[in-house]
Amino acid sequence: MWEYTDKVKKYFTEPVNVGEILDPDGVGEVGSLACGDALKLTFKLDEQGRIADAKFQTFGCASAIASSSALTEMVKGMTLDEAEKLTNKDIADFLGGLPKEKMHCSVMGEEALQAAIRNYKGLEPLPSEEGEVVCQCFGVTDKEIEKVAQNNDLHTVEEITNFTKAGGGCGECQEKIQAILDRLWDTVPKQPVEVKPPAAKKKKLTNIQKMKLIEETLEREVRPALKADGGDIELIDIDGDKVLVSLRGRCSSCAASQATLGQFVQSKLREFVSEDLVVEEVKP
């Protein structure tokens, strides 16, 4: 069972703008039966060049239908310049988020919109067709992978599969995807995110600084990973270099929890806070 937001459920069960505009200004068709989802988007412009109406036809799962319907709502009233800037992330955000394995549904929405705008301009359906096909199973090109990776800050092959499906079929292209990511993130400087500069990590910290940094590291580096597996972690106390934590949810009953603590939590804290830290579990 998927954890869909109420908004996804609403746009799935009561989709708006279903259908096809018969004399459209732009038509975008992406996906295929073989891939398991497909979207046909049509729009009509008003005299000011704004999107007056948009309709969709979608073959796919609940999140594909919801993403398509949401897209048509979002673009109404936009100029083509505005619509061109709309990304898959905007669609997912509009819906209150999508399960990560379903992000490719929002990407399909973005691609259909781009294709429809290009159709209006008399261009080829997708700029990505200029690229080289990397994933033969789903016909995904290197250009598409790069674009989605940049727009969504994706760094792993698994994330790329979630967003584009590339690598999710036979899996043979996974090494190529990794190579694209390596190339992309080595050459493109990452957006400055507020991570403490590495040099600061190893500096002697005051107790207050150390506590704060431990809390931040658990929040940023550890908790999301545990939550993805249905668990959680709570900071109980810090006693010198000893960090006392308690595992919650699935983690607490998990036989692998000792390994979780030792290898994962401790290594993260040592990496970001101090080499001397020792993590111990307190049973709740």
Add this chain to the structure above:
Amino acid sequence: MSGQRVVYMDNNATTQAAPEVVAAMLPFFGEYYGNPSSMHNFGGQVGTKVDTARGQVAQLLGASPEEIVFTSCGTESDNTALMSALASQPGKRHIVTTRVEHPAVLNTCQGLAAQGYEVTFLKVDRNGNLDLEAVAEAIREDTALVSVMWANNETGVIFPVPEIAEICAAKGVLFHTDAVQAVGKVPIDLAGTAISMLALSGHKLHAPKGIGVLYIRKGTPFVPFIKGGHQEHGRRAGTENVPYIIGLGKAAELARTRMDQENTQVKALRDRLETGLLQVEATMVNGDPDRRLPNTTSVSFEYVEGESILLHLSSQGICASSGSACTSGSLEPSHVLRAMGVPFTAAHGSIRFSLSVYNTEADVDHVLANMPGIIERLRVMSPFWAKYQKTQCATPGYVEP
């Protein structure tokens, strides 16, 4: 779920524990908590009850009680059979199985192949049937085991397992069958067959989850998978899961007495459901209609996607399942339907209904009242449906598997 009527037609996924089964188990959570291996009477009386359950399971299968080993689930039984066949015949490094096995066998065999063992995955035809000559041809000098499921979980297609066992016996090769979907639904008399090992799972026949059985024919070379104590005559270590064993015994007894009912009443309901569903345009049944479990139907609704159908069904309280997963982890629709060459138009929109003795005429009516509307709504949305209607082209052909 609050008060909404639930129509449960997903019994190949799991079944309701029968009330009689639950009642039989309860005392073993309470006063009869002894360890069957203990030397005192308090434990010994529990051991006697475990023996009774073993007898009940043996009777359902037409086996001897000492050929029954209790495990934790069907998957453990399957793994035990595969590993034992390899461990007991160290010179033999080849396994024969099919492309349509349950992941308990399929993924385990793929893992063995990655470790350097050789595995032959046999094809099926468009009806989901195996070619028996191909089975015989696949067997080699170094074949340790042939493992073929008795009935398919997705389509319900039944393989001629006793005949395959004969082929293997004639060549002196061990034969294992994953009979998780078959036990309780088709008559099984192991004494009259050459089957070496058979796996079953309690929760598919109205016992609870967490209990399974591996049948090991007398004289079959065997190496335990879970090692430790001497329980189960040294064939499966670990203190017996007594309440669940008692429950499975009761479920086996019920299955034996209810088998005819399953074959008539449940089949009649299934057939009526299937006939009704096929009234919807552009639908088809997957799997050989004449060689199927009496409770299962896999119907493909073309040009719509399975998850969407399931969610609409679920909102009407109807529980079924789909061969299509639509997750980026497994984007390929059902490996079973693809192995049969079912076209993508149909594979993505396949829905499996699997019934049980607890289903009623009213349940079937409820599904038939809702399904056409759901399919209609989704097809109005589907770009392919519009194209199909414009061209009225015939259903795309099967891809030769």
